[in-house]
Amino acid sequence: xxxxxxxxxxxxxxxxxxxxxxxxxxxxxxxxxxxxxxxxxxxxxxxxxxxxxxxxxxxxxxxxxxxxxxxxxxxxxxxxxxxxxxxxxxxxxxxxxxxxxxxxxxxxxxxxxxxxxxxxxxxxxxxxxxxxxxxxxxxxxxxxxxxxxxxxxxxxxxxxxxxxxxxxxxxxxxxxxxxxxxxxxxxxxxxxxxxxxxxxxxxxxxxxxxxxxxxxxxxxxx
Amino acid sequence: xxxxxxxxxxxxxxxxxxxxxxxxxxxxxxxxxxxxxxxxxxxxxxxxxxxxxxxxxxxxxxxxxxxxxxxxxxxxxxxxxxxxxxxxxxxxxxxxxxxxxxxxxxxxxxxxxxxxxxxxxxxxxxxxxxxxxxxxxxxxxxxxxxxxxxxxxxxxxxxxxxxxxxxxxxxxxxxx
Numbered sequence: 131x132x133x134x135x136x137x138x139x140x141x142x143x144x145x146x147x148x149x150x151x152x153x154x155x156x157x158x159x160x161x162x163x164x165x166x167x168x169x170x171x172x173x174x175x176x177x178x179x180x181x182x183x184x185x186x187x188x189x190x191x192x193x194x195x196x197x198x199x200x201x202x203x204x205x206x207x208x209x210x211x212x213x214x215x216x217x218x219x220x221x222x223x224x225x226x227x228x229x230x231x232x233x234x235x236x237x238x239x240x241x242x243x244x245x246x247x248x249x250x251x252x253x254x255x256x257x258x259x260x261x262x263x264x265x266x267x268x269x270x271x272x273x274x275x276x277x278x279x280x281x282x283x284x285x286x287x288x289x290x291x292x293x294x295x296x297x298x299x300x301x302x303x304x305x306x307x308x309x310x311x312x313x314x315x316x317x318x319x320x321x322x323x324x325x326x327x328x329x330x331x332x333x334x335x336x337x338x339x340x341x342x343x344x345x346x347x348x349x350x351x352x
Numbered sequence: 353x354x355x356x357x358x359x360x361x362x363x364x365x366x367x368x369x370x371x372x373x374x375x376x377x378x379x380x381x382x383x384x385x386x387x388x389x390x391x392x393x394x395x396x397x398x399x400x401x402x403x404x405x406x407x408x409x410x411x412x413x414x415x416x417x418x419x420x421x422x423x424x425x426x427x428x429x430x431x432x433x434x435x436x437x438x439x440x441x442x443x444x445x446x447x448x449x450x451x452x453x454x455x456x457x458x459x460x461x462x463x464x465x466x467x468x469x470x471x472x473x474x475x476x477x478x479x480x481x482x483x484x485x486x487x488x489x490x491x492x493x494x495x496x497x498x499x500x501x502x503x504x505x506x507x508x509x510x511x512x513x514x515x516x517x518x519x520x521x522x523x524x525x526x527x528x
Contacts (some may be wrong), residue, residue, distance in 0.1 A: 183501040273396045274451035274472035275492075296450035316451075316492035317501060318501045323361040325493060 156196075156262070158182075158189045159229050167237040171333040173322045184317055188224030188297070195221055223297035224316040227277060227311055232345075234310050236339035243340040247347050254289040261291075266331045268293050268313040277313055280343070282304030307350035310343045359406070360493055364400030364473070371397055399473035403453060403487055406522075408417040410486050412515035423523050430465040437467075441453055442507045444469050445488040456519070457482030458526040465523075483526035486519045 134198030161181050166174035195217040202210035242258050243251065255261035261280075268291050278296045283290050283306055294300055300308040312334060319330035371393040378386035418434050419427065431437035437456075444467050445454030452471045459466050459482055470476055476484040488510060495506035 179500055216449070273392070276450070280373070316496060320492060320496045321500075324355055324497075325363070 154194045154224055156189050158186050159232065161232050163237050168235060168337045170219075171331075171336045172235070172319075176317075176319065176321050179321075180313075180318060185224070185228040188221045188228065191217065192221035192225050219299070219302075220297050222303070223299035226299045226302075227297055227308075227313070230308055231311050231313055231338075233342045234339060235334075235337045236342070237337065239337040239339040240335065241340065243344060245344065247340070247344045250289050250347070261289075262335065265291050265310075265312065266328075266335075269314050270328050270331055272314045275315040277311050279306065279308055279312075280310040281308055282347060283307075284350060287351075307346070309346045309350065310338065355497075357404075357414065357493060361400070361404040364397045364404065367393065368397035368401050368457075393489045395475070395478070396473050399475040399478070401475055402475045402478075403484075403489070406484055407487050407489055409518045410515060411510075411513045412518070413513065415484070416511065416514040417516065419520060421520065423516070424521045426465050426523065438463075438511065441486075441488065442504075442511075443466050445490050446504050446507055448490045451491040453487050453491075455484055456486040457484055458523060459483075460526060463527075483522070485522045485526065486514065 158181075161177070164174075165177040165181070168177060193215055198229060199214050199218060202214060224247055229250045242248065248258065251258055251261045255264060265278055265280055272278060272293050272295075274295065276293055276298075277295060277300070279292045281290050281292055281304070282288075285305070288308055289309075292300065292304055292306055294303060300306050300311070312331070314327060316329075319327065321328040323333075361457055371390055375387060375390050375394060378390060415451075418424065420443065424434065427437045431440060437483055441454055441456055448454060448469050448471075450471065452474075453476070455468045455470060455476045457466050457468055457476050460495060461481070464520055465485075466482055468482055470479060476482050476487070488507070490503060490506075495503065499506040499509075
């Protein structure tokens with residue numbers, strides 16, 4: 131179950147149709163824990179809607195957009211391809227981001243990182259406390275919908291904090307390797323925290339899986 | 353409504369006042385860098401204040417139904433029918449990706465009505481030149497507690513509380 135959840139997209143092969151060859155569709159990854167597992171920090175109602183409605187919609191709409199894109203490619207229709215870009219970016223980004231997010235969270239999460247990741251955090255941010263404050267501030271400060279990210283800049287060999295708008299995927303838009311994402315779309319917290327995004331940020335640190343963030347860091351460094 | 357007005361809109365007002373104060377200081381010093389750095393805060397909070405101030409007047413417990421007179425004629429002229437217009441504004445509002453607003457605006461230069469979408473709190477007139485007549489807030493905070501992820505249900509419902517009196521008044525003022 132952990133392996134399935136750690137994969138960024140799980141794909142099922144669908145039998146070939148006509149000349150287009152085999153189609154691989156994206157599918158909604160299972161949540162690695164029950165909807166209520168992150169309570170009291172993130173409640174079950176939010177987790178259920180977030181996973182089974184919002185993320186599911188990104189997956190469905192991504193598959194639809196990719197299908198249309200395949201047809202446009204087939205016809206060499208550049209105009210249609212360009213017109214489909216926002217849908218691919220939005221739904222594809224939504225699928226990528228949430229697939230990472232579910233694994234970043236855990237009912238056994240919280241506390242602080244250790245080992246190499248902690249050393250890197252101290253190196254690039256001064257201390258874990260500084261890093262936490264910085265990522266919190268960036269996440270709280272997102273205007274509108276978006277995400278706060280801890281990313282790894284492979285070229286420069288350092289950790290970086292970044293914010294992305296809407297569902298813009300971190301790696302696709304900035305080149306940073308995503309390690310830890312904080313979803314600050316209102317649907318991620320409103321039912322429980324209402325307009326008080328800072329309270330959601332305070333709470334979410336209790337369910338961060340440093341094991342997962344570390345695994346992403348180690349994989350990114352290779 | 354209570355959270356939307358007393359928390360969200362209030363925060364835009366407070367933060368706009370703070371940003372304008374800082375901007376005044378930057379102007380005083382001729383500090384262009386600081387002015388540019390303050391632009392997002394002015395646009396976001398200023399836009400939020402403008403947009404919501406319009407929004408509260410666009411809605412009414414006595415709202416709903418259809419417009420009449422000159423506004424209805426203009427809608428028929430520019431969209432074919434009220435039904436077409438309603439479907440178009442609904443689709444544009446539902447289709448906003450992320451946070452933003454759907455708008456019925458008046459293009460004074462061309463003398464016609466237009467539907468537009470804006471991201472985040474970008475104010476319609478400041479960013480497009482269109483005169484705002486009717487705004488539909490599609491930030492999740494505008495509907496999530498009641499409609500959850502089903503934005504289309506919120507759109508279906510909101511037509512029941514649109515004050516055509518107010519939208520007409522804005523149209524008539526815009527035409528002058």
